[in-house]
Amino acid sequence: MQIFPFLVVAWIVAVGLYGLVTSRDLIHQIVCLIVVQSSTYVLLLGVGYVTGGIAPYFSDISPHTKPVVDPVVQALALTDVVVEAAVTALLLAFAIQAYKRFGTLDPHELAELKG
Amino acid sequence: MTPRQRLVLFAVAVTGLVGCYLWAFSGLPGFGNYPGPYGQAILAHAITQTHATGVVSAINFEYRGFDTVGEEFILFTAAAGMSVVLRRLRNERKDPPEQLEAAAARDVPRTSPAVRGVALLLVAPTVVLGWWLGTHAQTNPSGGFQGGVVLATAFMLVYLSGDLRTARRLRTETVVDAAEAIGAGGFAAVGVTAVALGFPYLYNFLPLGKIPGSVSSSGTIALISLLVGIEVAAAFVAIIGELLEQSLIVRQPTPAPPSQPQPASPPQPEGTD
Amino acid sequence: MIANGLMDTLQIVILVLVAAGALVVVRTRDRVRLVLVLSVYGILLAVLFFAFQAPDVALSEITVGAVALPLILLLAIAKVRKPEP
Numbered sequence: 001m002q003i004f005p006f007l008v009v010a011w012i013v014a015v016g017l018y019g020l021v022t023s024r025d026l027i028h029q030i031v032c033l034i035v036v037q038s039s040t041y042v043l044l045l046g047v048g049y050v051t052g053g054i055a056p057y058f059s060d061i062s063p064h065t066k067p068v069v070d071p072v073v074q075a076l077a078l079t080d081v082v083v084e085a086a087v088t089a090l091l092l093a094f095a096i097q098a099y100k101r102f103g104t105l106d107p108h109e110l111a112e113l114k115g
Numbered sequence: 116m117t118p119r120q121r122l123v124l125f126a127v128a129v130t131g132l133v134g135c136y137l138w139a140f141s142g143l144p145g146f147g148n149y150p151g152p153y154g155q156a157i158l159a160h161a162i163t164q165t166h167a168t169g170v171v172s173a174i175n176f177e178y179r180g181f182d183t184v185g186e187e188f189i190l191f192t193a194a195a196g197m198s199v200v201l202r203r204l205r206n207e208r209k210d211p212p213e214q215l216e217a218a219a220a221r222d223v224p225r226t227s228p229a230v231r232g233v234a235l236l237l238v239a240p241t242v243v244l245g246w247w248l249g250t251h252a253q254t255n256p257s258g259g260f261q262g263g264v265v266l267a268t269a270f271m272l273v274y275l276s277g278d279l280r281t282a283r284r285l286r287t288e289t290v291v292d293a294a295e296a297i298g299a300g301g302f303a304a305v306g307v308t309a310v311a312l313g314f315p316y317l318y319n320f321l322p323l324g325k326i327p328g329s330v331s332s333s334g335t336i337a338l339i340s341l342l343v344g345i346e347v348a349a350a351f352v353a354i355i356g357e358l359l360e361q362s363l364i365v366r367q368p369t370p371a372p373p374s375q376p377q378p379a380s381p382p383q384p385e386g387t388d
Numbered sequence: 389m390i391a392n393g394l395m396d397t398l399q400i401v402i403l404v405l406v407a408a409g410a411l412v413v414v415r416t417r418d419r420v421r422l423v424l425v426l427s428v429y430g431i432l433l434a435v436l437f438f439a440f441q442a443p444d445v446a447l448s449e450i451t452v453g454a455v456a457l458p459l460i461l462l463l464a465i466a467k468v469r470k471p472e473p
Contacts, residue, residue: 002147006140008403010133012410017132019414021125022118027419027465031426034457035410038433041449042406045440048154051147055441056170058162059254069441070154075174077437079186081448082260082347085457086193089354092464093200096361099468171444248447256443264451271459351456358463 005046012039026095026105030088037084041077048073165319167253167336175258176339180317184302187343191299194350197357226275234276241269249344252336259340263347270352274359286356291349298346305335305342395439402436419465423458430454 016036023029048070054061056071099105116124144150157178158170167173175183249262270286306317314320321334409429416422430453437446 002145003140004400005146005403006143007137008407010136010140011407013136014129014133015407015410015414017129018125021121025417025419027461027468028417028422031422031461032414034426035413035429038410038429038453041433041445042436045437045442045445046146047143048149048151049147049440050149053441055256055443056158057168057256057443058170059168063158063162068158070149070151071157071170071174072151072154072179074171074442074445075179076182077442077445078171078258078448079175079183079260081445081452082264083186083189083193085264085452085460086190086350086354088457089358089460090193090196090200092460093197093357096464096467097200105468169444256447258444261444261447261451264448264456268451268455354460355463358460358467362463362467 005042009039009043009046012036012042024106024108026098026107026110027092029107030091030095033091034084034088037080041080044073044077044080165253165334165336169253169255169257171256172252172258172340173336176252176336176343177317177319180306180339183339183343184306184317187299187302187346190347190350191295194295194353197354201357201361231276234272238269238272238276241265241272245269245344245348249341250337252340259343260347262340262344263349264351266344266348267351267355271355286352291353291356294345294349295353298342298344298349301342302339302346305339309335399436399439402432402439406432406436419469420462423461423465426461427454427458430457 013036016032016039019032019035020029023032050067050069053067053069056068056074095105098110102110104110157174161170161173161178162168165173165177167177245262245265245268247262248257248265249259252258309318309320310316312320317335319334319336321338406429409425409432413422413425413429416425430449433453434446434449437443437449
């Protein structure tokens with residue numbers, strides 16, 4: 001249990017990159033990017049976890065009575081999740097324009113067309 | 116390079132990458148033994164300093180407020196970039212209003228009454244939930260980011276329960292753009308106001324309130340969370356609206372069906388409307 | 389002590405499910421099915437974040453990864469699909 005979450009993080013990165021390399025569809029490649037990015041959330045939260053800790057909210061209990069998990073990594077992961085969706089939307093806009101100009105979403109064929 | 120060679124090269128590379136990852140992870144103190152002094156120091160002083168019981172939101176909007184300003188402007192730029200990238204190309208035509216009516220009345224399978232009824236019923240609770248999430252950042256697990264996304268989902272429910280014309284009427288471009296600008300600019304303005312009053316940028320200069328964890332506590336954290344909620348909602352509504360327009364209104368030059376008159380399409384100048 | 393053991397078991401189970409879910413997402417080729425599998429993967433991630441004592445991040449992941457992102461993907465897929473014959 002000491003290193004199992006980090007093994008899962010490395011696995012998700014490898015699997016996402018495998019999908020990215022062997023893909024024949026731009027939309028599928030964008031979804032593989034989403035999978036690779038989700039591994040960083042797991043890594044952030046895995047680093048900040050404290051065994052037996054509780055969530056860092058004190059509206060019903062008073063602080064310093066129980067161990068608490070680290071709040072800084074949660075703040076980073078929180079803004080990350082929402083911003084990722086907007087950046088993915090921008091990538092999809094590029095894919096749509098590529099489809100309109102070249103008529104195909106296959107990355108192998110897109111690399112060969114010359115504009 | 117054949118796909119097989121590409122796969123072999125990838126296997127070699129990913130083995131090296133995963134090896135480096137595991138080597139790096141072996142230097143960590145293990146899962147559950149987080150020693151970090153920064154987090155514990157913040158937890159010890161957060162409630163007395165900011166009167167906010169939601170420590171994660173206090174970190175987002177006060178202790179690390181500068182990072183959050185940057186992230187919010189990433190969101191703003193992505194939404195603006197979509198409008199630029201999806202501009203009208205030279206050989207596309209944007210349908211005039213009567214063809215918009217024809218597009219709305221196109222022969223598609225009608226949405227089932229169950230979907231429309233449930234979507235209509237869920238619009239009001241979703242708006243209330245989004246608003247509650249956006250204004251309670253300092254007390255509960257909530258905050259401007261989540262509240263804004265839930266508000267944008269309410270807009271999509273309106274489209275599901277009605278049709279394209281209703282959704283377009285709701286998403287007037289001037290209102291959405293103004294809301295986005297108010298949200299993003301307001302956040303930066305709160306920081307600059309602190310500078311004008313003689314404090315560092317994004318200092319918490321509003322009164323902190325008596326009871327830690329009530330709605331009217333924690334100074335600028337509640338205000339910034341509200342502005343961020345407005346901005347995130349407007350950005351997502353802009354993104355979804357752009358994509359809706361792309362898939363339903365902007366058309367490639369296909370041969371017109373015999374019932375509609377063939378429009379004369381002179382070369383349109385590029386650029387947005 | 390027993391609560392710790394239960395929490396550990398839950399975390400291990402969800403981690404295994406997330407790893408399997410990532411593999412399933414990557415191996416799906418049909419576009420619409422890909423979007424639905426991504427939505428389920430987002431919900432699995434949200435449960436994992438709950439098990440890691442991070443309710444805020446779980447809320448973000450549910451609203452974004454299971455609702456807004458599949459929505460945006462479906463709209464883009466509707467744009468680039470071949471017109472009906």
